[in-house]
Amino acid sequence: MLTLLILTILYGVPAFFLLYMALEIHFKNRLNLLHRLSSAMLLLTSVWFSIELWKNTSNPDAALFKGVVLYIEYPILCLSMMIGMHQVFLITNKFERYSKTLLMAVSYVPMGLFMLTIPLNGWMYQELSVFGQTGSQQTGLGFSIFVVLNLAYYTVEIIMLAWFRSKNETEFKKVRVWLKGLLLSIAWFITVGILEAKFYEYIRSISPFGILFLALSIRISILKYSSFPTYEERFLKLFQLIPDAILLLNKKGIVTEANTAALNLLGAKNGEVRGQPLASMFHPEDKERISDYLVQMAHNGNKPSFMEIRCKRLNGDSMVLALNSDNLDVEYDLMQFLIIRDITVAKQSEERISYLAYHDGLTGLLNRVSFQRDLEALMDKKQQFALLSLDLDDFKNINDTYGHQAGDSALQHMAKKIGEMAVIDESAYRLGGDEFVLLLPGVAQLGEAEERAARIRETLRTPMTYSHYEIEVRTSIGIGLYPNDGDTAEGLVRATDHAMYRDKKSRKSLE
Template sequence: MENEHSFIAAVLDTIGALVVVLDRNGRVIRFNRQCEKLTGYSAAEMIGRPIWERLLIPEELQPVRSTFDRLVAGNFPSEFENWWLTKNGARRMIAWSNTALLDADGEVEFVIATGIDVTERRQIEAALRDSEERFRMLFNNGNDAILVHPISPGEMPGKFIEANDLACRRLDYSREELQQLSPLDIDDAVSAVDIPKISRQIEVEGHALFESVHVARDGRKIPVEINAHRFELKGRPVVLSIARDITERKLAEAALRESEAKLREITSELGDGIYVLDRNGQLTFMNKAAEHLLGWTEAELLGQNAHEAFHYQKPDGSHVPVCDCPVYQSIHSGETYRILEDYFTCKDGTLFPVSFVAAPLHRGGEITGSVAAFQDITERKQAEARIHHMAHHDMLTGLPNRVLLADRLVLALAQARRYGRLLTLIFLDLDHFKQINDTLGHDVGDELLKAVAARLVECVREADTVARMGGDEFVILLPETAKAGDAEIVARKVIEAVNLPLMIGSHELHITTSVGIALYPRDGEETQTLMKNADTAMYRAKESGRNGYQLYSQI
């Protein structure tokens, strides 16, 4: 008996079908190898468990149990299909053929179910049914006219053999009437000369796409786009033509051409540069002002990537990624961007500053591109630079004023603290300068101040600052002083430079200066303290006879 069971198990495992043996309570007795491979469950995982515990989907549980109950009641053989749920969650459609083994009393003892996985077959059948149904729906309910006619190499197209409902309504012919006509009878644009060319294309490539004009019974002309395909119908070569009414498109194209003409007329008078991109960032329009500012003509940039043409670099030469370009961002985000300052590159490679507004273009509820209007802000930038310079520099001498000096002193003190450096602040004014103004006039006095300022700048390094505080008072900031004695060296250079004779017009002038010196951190650690102490030292130098310097630390 054991050998017989082993033989039966081996047979069940070698056959290609799914075999499941159930007792009359639905528990699994046998679960062959094909079942294991399909479901992912081993026989050990299934034997002794009700078949519906793991393999059935919830919505089929009741129908399957009802079928099983009928089998146990003696209604066999039977065939049905149901889904099996595999261990990894996949669904497989199984076609079952069921029979039963009876006990000595004629009662059902075991149910034997033999199954085939028909998932792919059912999918193909469903797809075929769906395809046929969709073809019928598309043919008669689509938005395009469909016409079918025979074709033979070297011959004119034959009469229509089929037409859908829309073709009949559009042309105002019955299907029977259309079957007495050929494409040449309803076409006003494709001549007999064109037919062989189109036919050859269909013959070689299997399809052709072209525009034409259909003529209805009442003479109405309907512009159409025809997508023609060659195929075999009952062994006969035919052409299926899908004719799309493009009346609205043609009207829209005409309106667009008119709109573009108006746009060019309007924008040609504007001073702002204007350009338009499609949704791929390619330039489709550029006005005269943009051509003038960029140095490119519209013809040179049409269809080109606008960002890579003139918005690809920063003033420092680094690259501007396209994802950082506001004009491109407006296409993808639908937002409007207002940029106060950016840079475009001319055709000759020079950069110029611009401000611009970029906004998305919409058509039919979709973003179709972006439009940008830009201005050359070179003059504005220059004006801002002049204003900034005036706010921070002395109008007469061009030296930094007290505002800029204060900023540089704060920064220099912070660095001196950080790196443990000495810092020198030198105050000086010209001795008896008022007498020159009173006797020779302010014009001579002003020229004298400018000459002194130039000499002071020559006495210091580029990193140092010479500032005019007002009147004849100057301040020198030495942010990096190696040792205290270096401050005295600079003071002596200043005194010597100022002492040299000056020719102002016809006047040879001899002047002197009094200098006060304060060092950080010895003479103060804060801005106001240093300035006050340097000023105090300067006045002590005046009191000591002028034309000399005084260290605050030696007062």
């Protein structure tokens, strides 16, 4: 019973800790190849110790013992050697300098081919027969080749690890730890091999323990000096680097996590955000709307929701936010995942583009597109109205005499005066160049339209001051009545333009 307990401690405890280290390294970064290979190697070593425990405690018959050794134990040792070579190529950055195919072939082909020969009868061990009776075994040619391959693999690994140089101190330390573990393991196996010939019964039970030096060095190398962060570290870094503001809220709307962009957007520090209701971080006028949105989001189930909202920061600055949200089940608790984007500038640009689509960029009046839209809409009502067509007199002369900037100022001056003349429901438009129109929905009589035209001329009688010049801005005006002068948009505009040209001609004849 005591012997069983001692053997269990000798082999079972290392097997357990090797399994623990394999899982620890795997979940440290299971997407990294070096982590996966190291985890696999430690797992195989754990199985090897478990087999040694079974061999020493169960007293299996010769056939079963031989089968386990040939078909399980030796393949495990071969796989461990192949994986070990692959690991060394990785940590010494050989894949960056040499062909991947070549390095993989060096790692797996020699020992892989040898594995195929293990089941051959008499290859690894040969039965000795004395007087026709089967007796003890002696090692075969295959075992000798296995030893030579192990020595070759270890030699290549030691050379690569010993000659590795790097300006990165962390990488260099990682390789040095790996090298020390490998050298200690080899020294252990050599020492045990020498002593085993003389003290076989006492030494053979501790033969596998040399691999523990390498296993511990792998763990230290990866967990202490590895440059690969854990999943949590990587996602936390990504969470902080994302330019969009991200908040994680509980079902009561309390902020539990906030990234750097969210803190900048809200103008707050982390301690001022975490544990606080989201609505409390906005202007009092917007708290109710934010709260209503969170309630709506909570009732959406697993359906993502989107909202644009105009609100104010606590300091009163206005902003437009795009809110994308979804509900997440985190450890059996419903959480609200909220992405906030400040689209204030984008909205301002969008509004500016929309404004320019329907307004003249120089004068700020409505443009030709707006005029066409409003004229057709007014005609659809079948109500009488008047249309004034205005043209700036001597516009070319102003440009030639005072310069184009003076011409622009004249257009702006005229636009301002016309715009001031427009009352409720009336609109002024610049169609292009020096052409303007005034749409008068409430004017149905010619006399009333002529009175409005006279008032415009009177308003423009005062000269415009440009630089140190006084420039007269005069206009010719044509009047068109709907439907008397045209019952279509094209016909009415044409009639109004003709009236304007007649006015211009008559005014020139009087000068």
